Amino acid sequence: MNQVLHALFAPGFFASDRVHAALVVGAVVALVTGAVGVFTVIRGQAFAGHALGEVGSAGGSAAFLGGANPLWGFMGIAIVAAGLIELLGLHRPRARDVATGLVLGAGLGLAALFLYLDATSSSTTGVTVTILFGSLFAVSQQMLPSIVALSVVSLLVMAVCYRMLLLSSLSSDLAAARGVPVRAIGIAYLVIMAVAVSLAAETIGAILATALVVGPPATALRLTKRPGGALVVAGLIGVAAVWLGIVLAYDSYYWPPAGHGWPVSFFVVALVFLFYLAAGALTGIAQARRRRRWETAPRLAASGCAEHPGAAV
């Protein structure tokens, strides 16, 4: 048993403080992004989620240049961007697509500016790159309370708006007819997403925060049709990916070629992707089996029953 443990967990894993911090922060972030992400996927706003992460990195760089904590700069600009996307986007999906694209383009331009200023004002290799790719093992202990507090607040807000959010995500016309303030919910939701993405970016980096906001929720929605269940499953899948990623990253310390470990963000993203594919394979097999059952029951097949209409995720 000991030998199995030694093989799975490199020595010092359970004793390391950085690993503890990474596990706790990673789990908290995975739970929040999983819950928020379910609505992102249902609303088809994966692009906005990604855009907020990249625009936020401009704010994070600016904050760092100004001597402030990157997290607040990140969140500030991400929230502003969320407001702009909603204001410019109207209701047509293509208009929203263009609006997101333009806000992202302007934000990236700003990021280019800050990267340039940062590179010329100091000799560091670039705080922007660190913000873009991040490192879970470098999370400071002091940020942990803020991260947990922000996560809890986001989840509470979502819990309070849950029914309105769900209805306006599934059918905005029906929601409007029932008196739900669709526009306000839309803006509020983008702000929550900005906060969640900022928290994720602080840990695994802005670019890869997209993975946690989109991957586990999409996987969960493939496995269960109930939104409430999907929220929980998405969080669990996210935590699994992050924890397994941490273990692998720690174990990889002595792996070739460089001898300083493979990035944890790579492992997390690869696992998220694999879980998504696995869920796809499972649902594919289940659908094939169901189809065969219908086909071998001639009475039912003759009555023309259609394949179970589920939204592909």
Add this chain to the structure above:
Amino acid sequence: MVNTWIAATLVAVIAGVVGFFVVLRGAAFVAHAIPHGAFGGAAGAVLIGVNPIAGLGVFAVGGALGIGWLGRRGRHDVATALALVLMLGLGALFLSFSVEYAAAIYSLLFGEVLGVPSDELLPIAGLGIACIAALAVLYRPLMLTSIAPDVAEARGVGAQRIETGFLLVVALAATMTVPVVGVLLMFSLMIGPAATAGSLTRSPRNAIALSVLLALATVWLAVAVSYLTYLPVGFFVGTLGALSYGGARIWTARRRGRTAPV
């Protein structure tokens, strides 16, 4: 400096034409994801000592095909996001292996318009012509599947094949222009001018022409100001793109007394 103007002009023309279809199909995310993810391929190429542009091309094409395949079985934006982060994750992995070449790779993010070597101009022009030729050939089915997908399906136009073809054109455009204007810029140049053109005119041919003109204006202005201020070109392209679209929307709203369609 002449090389810079020529390169910028070539890139703007390609971006203007391809961008029109990107905005029309609501494919801004894909247009961003393919060049962005391709950056991971450049990092891998540098690692094994191959020309970064080749690695870029491989990941761009791979990404396009991957997005097409994943998009068939699931939501399109989820497919794009996951393909993007996987490619970037691989890029992060490759970057972690080779610290000494990091600078060359970072320049791929934001481009080196102000320092384009002469021997790169011909390949850029060649691939640009290939992109535009491909779009000319695909023009009718592409327009049909973009505007009226049901009619296209009824007429037997293979939407999947057209989609794959379109994604490959985007990958091609990204590969040749990314080294010049950078991963994060190419996308701005494709969206801003085309979106502005689309909100100013209804006719496709006018929109494509206007899109190219606006892209040229944007790039020339950005290069000029960047040259004078030493600030990065990408900053001006992104800002100009957003401003011109905002301006066009306000102008058409005032003219017609209601919000203009996109």
